Amino acid sequence: MNTQAQGTRFVDRLGKVYALYTLGFLAFFALMAIIEQFGVGARTIGVLFLLFTLAIYATIGWLSRTMQVDAYYVAGREVPSLYNGMATAADWMSGASFVALAGGIYFGGYPYLGFVIGWTGGYVLVNALMAPYLRKFGCYTVPDFIGTRYGGNLARFCAVFVLVVASFTYVTAQINATGTIAARALDIPFEIGVWFGLLGILLCSMLGGMRGVTWTQVAQYIVLIIAYLVPLIWMSNEQGFGIIPHFGYGDAALRIKELEAEYGLQPAAEAVAGLRVLTTPHFDPQTSLDSWKFVTLALAMMAGTASLPHILMRYFTTPSVRQARKSVGWSLFFIFLLYFSAPALATLTKLQLLDPTLATAVVGKAVEDVMALEWIQNWAHVGMLAVQDQNGDGIVQLNEFFMRPDIVVLATPEIAGLPYVISGLVAAGGMAAAMSTADGLLLAIANALSHDLYYKIIDPQADTRRRLVVARVLLVGIGALAALVASLQLTGILGAVAWAFCFANSGLFFPLVLGIWWKRATREGAIAGMIAGFAAGSIYLWWTYTTGETWLSLDHLRFGIVGMPVSLVAMVVVSLMTPEPDAETQAMVDETRIPTGDSILAETH
Amino acid sequence: MAEVSAETRQAHWRKTSTLTYVVLALWFLFGFVVPxxxxxxxxxxxxxxxxxxxxxxxxxxxxFVLLIVVQNIFQDNIDEEHGVAEE
Incomplete structure (x- = not known):
């Protein structure tokens, strides 16, 4: 087994190890670019990218193997803030952020941008309300905090239940994404691609638990951010949009507005199933209904960020409270690098397709010429894009150019005419994003079940070895179940992600926040808050999803806006009706609020 | 490590809360009012x-990024001032 001494030595050499790794990855990228020039096919390059990165993650997973409880659950609490920031960013940015976000912005306009604000602003809440205090508490899992702060198995069980529902909803979407990417790169059926993706995910987490996941997530962040920024910056230079496009695409956004007015934003004469034409203006907030949709989406995503256990548990791995706070700052910085790139990517890609003065334009060109373009043929061949001359004038109109939103990121290198090696890089980045999130989620579920349900509730006498075996069996079992559900393809990627956030904020947000910020919060109050909030949100989701009706324009992506207030009211009312928590609990809350002193729970528990 | 007195805890938590409320107000302004x-x-x-x-x-x-960084600097100062900073 890997000893503590080896682990510590590794932590001291992190800078060198990851610098070398980054250089190695760039060298591999250069090598692929060179062999492409020698005529090696696109498919081979795609396969090599995938296998090379997977082999690295698996190696890190193997080297991080452990049989110690605190290494397995919280990476030995020795992850420095900078690296925890990278790991959190990879944990956070899912296949949806990497693959679907820019496409969503491309098609969704102003209301959709609520995701961008929501998925970044949530970290202000994490830092201000949660992370430092939970770190001081010294828990292994989020239900561990609920169970200790409020006491009793019922509160712990409710937290485990909400965690499992939210995380499981989320993880199926991620395994779905790994399956899609593996299927395309390796040219295997999707149903097999899903299991291949799962295998990669388990290689990272099974042997090393949180320690293994932490060090692979750092490696995955490096791959995913390079894979997102390199194509964007390369495309921008190739097409003359500036060296760093992020600060100068205001003109492009304004030009798109002009072009939209010129072409007109009309729905297609005849719809193509699964594909969309552009009908929403790039950025044009109109009524206060638009504003309402924006802020409700942003709020649901922010509160969800601050209650999703796979994110919160990353802050349990730092050596101190101060490092936990610092690592929230690093996390948001690393996330910001991708999130402020996505709107730039969406805008520049759209301009390239729409502006007839650019060589890359598609809209406004002759249908025959467009159909002859290689990238159009490639994507049309797999049914993800279509050009149909529905009004018969021989010119591609804006509402005759159909696309699947997900492909914006994947197709951008081809639209701009970049070499195939870039597409291989993007596929590796998407895989890293989906795998790292899936790993964090699977671990959050398996740890809650093994630590909180099995060890704390079912068999408190279990020895270390037994606990860790149970944790691993659960990890594999839940992964297999998630892959099975994913292979059924029940929901779209983005819908499932938004649901996960709403389940989490309906059930967990207020019990977590008030556990730290309101000493008067009682066990009965917390249980009422979790059950009422989760039930209200779920019932609303079921109602709006089956009937298609909405209350206050809150659709199924925002059902947490209904669940959260119910949770708050139930928790406050029931807390005030029950006797105030005993002196011991109040002292525990006081202790949580200062950084010094021993953590509430013992180092290993 | 000496026991932290009740007065110190109270003063520390008062300042910490005030800082948090200011941060949340700014968060609300740029997360909701401006959009x-x-x-x-x-x-x-x-x-x-x-x-x-x-x-x-x-x-x-x-x-948002700056808000977190600045809050942490202020919070570190508050912790040190009341003798509850780590290390």
């Missing part, structure tokens, strides 16, 4: 972007 009035702000321009659009795709994001 709500994006249309009105678009009349102005910044770096060649319409202002409302700029905040949503970039400005508010930068402010």
């Amino acid at each position: 709500w009035f994006a249309k009105e702000l678009d009349a102005a321009s910044f770096l060649g972007f319409p202002l409302g659009y700029y905040f949503i795709v970039q400005g508010s994001l930068i402010i």
Whole structure:
């Protein structure tokens, strides 16, 4: 087994190890670019990218193997803030952020941008309300905090239940994404691609638990951010949009507005199933209904960020409270690098397709010429894009150019005419994003079940070895179940992600926040808050999803806006009706609020 | 490590709470108020972007990052002042 001494030595050499790794990855990228020039096919390059990165993650997973409880659950609490920031960013940015976000912005306009604000602003809440205090508490899992702060198995069980529902909803979407990417790169059926993706995910987490996941997530962040920024910056230079496009695409956004007015934003004469034409203006907030949709989406995503256990548990791995706070700052910085790139990517890609003065334009060109373009043929061949001359004038109109939103990121290198090696890089980045999130989620579920349900509730006498075996069996079992559900393809990627956030904020947000910020919060109050909030949100989701009706324009992506207030009211009312928590609990809350002193729970528990 | 007195705890928590409320107010301003009035702000321009659009795709994001960094600096000072900082 890997000893503590080896682990510590590794932590001291992190800078060198990851610098070398980054250089190695760039060298591999250069090598692929060179062999492409020698005529090696696109498919081979795609396969090599995938296998090379997977082999690295698996190696890190193997080297991080452990049989110690605190290494397995919280990476030995020795992850420095900078690296925890990278790991959190990879944990956070899912296949949806990497693959679907820019496409969503491309098609969704102003209301959709609520995701961008929501998925970044949530970290202000994490830092201000949660992370430092939970770190001081010294828990292994989020239900561990609920169970200790409020006491009793019922509160712990409710937290485990909400965690499992939210995380499981989320993880199926991620395994779905790994399956899609593996299927395309390796040219295997999707149903097999899903299991291949799962295998990669388990290689990272099974042997090393949180320690293994932490060090692979750092490696995955490096791959995913390079894979997102390199194509964007390369495309921008190739097409003359500036060296760093992020600060100068205001003109492009304004030009798109002009072009939209010129072409007109009309729905297609005849719809193509699964594909969309552009009908929403790039950025044009109109009524206060638009504003309402924006802020409700942003709020649901922010509160969800601050209650999703796979994110919160990353802050349990730092050596101190101060490092936990610092690592929230690093996390948001690393996330910001991708999130402020996505709107730039969406805008520049759209301009390239729409502006007839650019060589890359598609809209406004002759249908025959467009159909002859290689990238159009490639994507049309797999049914993800279509050009149909529905009004018969021989010119591609804006509402005759159909696309699947997900492909914006994947197709951008081809639209701009970049070499195939870039597409291989993007596929590796998407895989890293989906795998790292899936790993964090699977671990959050398996740890809650093994630590909180099995060890704390079912068999408190279990020895270390037994606990860790149970944790691993659960990890594999839940992964297999998630892959099975994913292979059924029940929901779209983005819908499932938004649901996960709403389940989490309906059930967990207020019990977590008030556990730290309101000493008067009682066990009965917390249980009422979790059950009422989760039930209200779920019932609303079921109602709006089956009937298609909405209350206050809150659709199924925002059902947490209904669940959260119910949770708050139930928790406050029931807390005030029950006797105030005993002196011991109040002292525990006081202790949580200062950084010094021993953590509430013992180092290993 | 000496026991922290009740007065120190109270003073420390009062300052910590005040800091948190200020941070949350700024978070609310840039996360909700500014995006709500994006249309009105678009009349102005910044770096060649319409202002409302700029905040949503970039400005508010930068402010969120800075907000966390600045809050942590203040919080470290509060902790040190009351003798409850680690290390």
